[in-house]
Amino acid sequence: SCDFPKNESARESPISGFETRRILRDSAREKNIFVHGKIDDQEAVVILEKTPIRQDTLPEMFKTSTLRLEMRNDIYSTYNLQPPSHLNEIKTTVICPATEKHVKKYLRQETFLIEESGDDYRNITLPYISSKSFSVQWVHNILEKRAEADRIVFEDPDAHVGFVLLPDFKWDQKQLDDLYLIAIVHRRDLKSLRSLTSEDLPLLRNIREKGQEAIQERYGVPACKLRAFLHYQPSYYHLHVHFTSLDYEAPGCGVERAHLLSDVIQNLEADSAYYWSRSLSFPLRADDALLLKFREAGKL
Amino acid sequence: SCDFPKNESARESPISGFETRRILRDSAREKNIFVHGKIDDQEAVVILEKTPIRQDTLPEMFKTSTLRLEMRNDIYSTYNLQPPSHLNEIKTTVICPATEKHVKKYLRQETFLIEESGDDYRNITLPYISSKSFSVQWVHNILEKRAEADRIVFEDPDAHVGFVLLPDFKWDQKQLDDLYLIAIVHRRDLKSLRSLTSEDLPLLRNIREKGQEAIQERYGVPACKLRAFLHYQPSYYHLHVHFTSLDYEAPGCGVERAHLLSDVIQNLEADSAYYWSRSLSFPLRADDALLLKFREAGKL
Structure with missing residues (x-):
């Protein structure tokens, strides 16, 4: 079923057993993805979207993240930064049970x-x-x-x-x-x-x-x-x-x-x-x- | 100075001591932020942008993330998801030393x-x-x-x-x-x-x-x-x-x-x-x- 208690680790969470069927839509620019799949035999749509970078979290993020160098050229350098999880959440929306209409709504339309x-x-x-x-x-x-x-x-x-x-x-x-x-x-x-x-x-x-x-x-x-x-x-x-x-x-x-x-x-x-x-x-x-x-x- | 070794924790990383002076520009839609500040007394611009959500990381992300319930209403529920750091990097660009021209280039212009x-x-x-x-x-x-x-x-x-x-x-x-x-x-x-x-x-x-x-x-x-x-x-x-x-x-x-x-x-x-x-x-x-x-x- 789609019902589940309030605070929990992923292992018992509704999406830990989510079976992806297909990607309905995604945007590299907006950093989101719309996925159709199943949760415990029920149709579900899960929407993930990264959260905006908040100015007030920057000092902690700069201090406590891990940094991996990617490229360096003169005054320019690029890195992959891994911030602590609590500073880098993903907004998640679950629709369950989802109908065919939900799936159609989120499917990228030509x-x-x-x-x-x-x-x-x-x-x-x-x-x-x-x-x-x-x-x-x-x-x-x-x-x-x-x-x-x-x-x-x-x-x-x-x-x-x-x-x-x-x-x-x-x-x-x-x-x-x-x-x-x-x-x-x-x-x-x-x-x-x-x-x-x-x-x-x-x-x-x-x-x-x-x-x-x-x-x-x-x-x-x-x-x-x-x-x-x-x-x-x-x-x-x-x-x-x-x-x-x-x-x-x-x-x-x-x-x-x-x-x-x-x-x-x-x-x-x-x-x-x-x-x-x-x-x-x-x-x-x-x-x-x-x-x-x-x-x-x-x-x- | 802006020079620094290749792989390192944030504590010794170029941005761990980054002092933010002002936000040049940011986009809630694109999840990026352009910051002007100083690294060891040198002018610097740091650009952070969250990475797109990759389909191939979804199974691991669904299995290993922590989920916090935000809202539930009928078939809809929303959560804050905290994925493991290695699945949720932030692309980071450092320009150091940065000139006034760099700062102007990235400053949001009316x-x-x-x-x-x-x-x-x-x-x-x-x-x-x-x-x-x-x-x-x-x-x-x-x-x-x-x-x-x-x-x-x-x-x-x-x-x-x-x-x-x-x-x-x-x-x-x-x-x-x-x-x-x-x-x-x-x-x-x-x-x-x-x-x-x-x-x-x-x-x-x-x-x-x-x-x-x-x-x-x-x-x-x-x-x-x-x-x-x-x-x-x-x-x-x-x-x-x-x-x-x-x-x-x-x-x-x-x-x-x-x-x-x-x-x-x-x-x-x-x-x-x-x-x-x-x-x-x-x-x-x-x-x-x-x-x-x-x-x-x-x-x-």
Whole structure:
């Protein structure tokens, strides 16, 4: 069984008898690994991630570690350092019993770059979005103050150019390093970048100006330290704009999915039909139902 | 002094007496820390980075680690795991004696987002680039086969639409996960995105088509698994295009610096003066001389 007492050595611990079946995902950059296997005949997923190096542990670490020389060249030398175990823990998460859904969630999914023409949007993507009628009830709850009202950082209540600004869930608001806010428009007829024309320029300019002002006022972060962008595809089809700290390499700010608000404004200024007519590239995971639609249409 | 024998315990090791002065930079995501301090009265920089979790060490790690329960909720539980020291090393780099230049190199630099209009480019950026006459001799060496000839993956020798494709230095070519190649054009009159007009469309389309083909042929990676983009500002002013694996979150593929090749082609098809006239946003480090030029011009 997956049950086990609180403090114990590995010999009696849940993972001491863990049988690895396969690696679902790992990251050399982030020093983590997601493993699927069994604990006492039950399916389990174990996630290991090394912990950040804490400044306050450095003096003890420097004093008490063992050091093995790897390479020396002029003023440069490299070593393997073995710190005492208590200064070098690995965060471990166990999911047991795990379902097929857990395994699928953590399995690294291949992604494919789709090049969606304006016609592809109208013939494939839009019908798909409409048929799924993805719920944006939670967005309406925010706009109507039925949820998260205390999290709102700024609001412009205007029905046409207004929006609500609040911290993204990924940001714990404890430090400005990874500042992440979302501006959600009050209008409900704008699904995404594809919905925008030059008529929406007052809305977009308003979000840029008042969003920047509000962030400057509340957090002291000026506009030149911010990255303001939209996603395409977005994760929900109610128009919203992301504001992140420029120094923060936020997930989802890659060129294949993000569109700078300042570029969107300029493109619409020059051509009202820009986002109606252009091919837009974006990545889709192999298990995304929209990918299947593109495949069925012979577009991949 | 910084000199020291080869294998030794920390007590006699170069870093056991390391006096920390300040943290230059750290990353909770990448589990590293860059520290400036002193070793025996000499300036030193010490870089610590936790090592990736290796699959082949998992069985021993699961068997021999100590586990401390943190939280349990239904099927989820989290622990702090203390592996034996030899399975959990920290890569350590020592630079000693370190100069002010080393310290500056590793010090986290604030970045600022610049919005460069077409006129700003011609009045500020272009004169700056020209005055510095950044050497692209190493690029010419590649194009003339005086260097790195054995690294070339593909070449189209045409003087107008031709280019050389070779692996980026960041890619060790040992796995396709972080595939990274660069296409360098034979033409020498194109500095960057700002130089491009619709007359260059045959060149850009040629790079897209033949670059994709060559990567498919050599590495078996199809176009829908690739991210092809240009940087603005580029790190050198001789036109080049980046090809990276779509699944690889390569540094420099953020929306604030990268421009998808497919977008560049479409923009020039619609407006030959697109990159001559548009405002382009890009980040500059606080110590970048170009930032000072923008500041002097009252643009920041």
